[in-house]
Amino acid sequence: MDTRGLLFGKGEKRSTEKAGAKRHERDAISTVRAHVAARDGRCRLAGVASMGACSGPPEWAHISEHKRTRTMKQDPSRLHAAAITAMLCRDGHHYAHDKGSG
Ligand SMILES: [Zn+2]
Numbered sequence: 001m002d003t004r005g006l007l008f009g010k011g012e013k014r015s016t017e018k019a020g021a022k023r024h025e026r027d028a029i030s031t032v033r034a035h036v037a038a039r040d041g042r043c044r045l046a047g048v049a050s051m052g053a054c055s056g057p058p059e060w061a062h063i064s065e066h067k068r069t070r071t072m073k074q075d076p077s078r079l080h081a082a083a084i085t086a087m088l089c090r091d092g093h094h095y096a097h098d099k100g101s102g
Helices: 014-040 090-100
Strands: 057-063 085-089
Touching: 014 057, 014 085, 057 090, 085 090
Parallel strands: none
Antiparallel strands: 057 085
């Protein structure tokens, strides 16, 4: 029985609500990620001599204090913003970034 129009209606099922939130996050991710990939190319640090050579395929990276482990449960639109993410090569600069400022 659909009770949503009633005074004490039940609203959406919890699972439906959660699925909507997940979908929202996925959409936010793919939009920002495409933007960052277009901005940075294969690796944001490619060609920066002091940073060493690139290695491995490109990966989307969250930078320093915005690493995923530090931002769990935050609003996806803040969490995945272009300003705090970059494309980095997986085995070179992303690996070094994760090791360096863990
Ligand atoms: Zn690189």
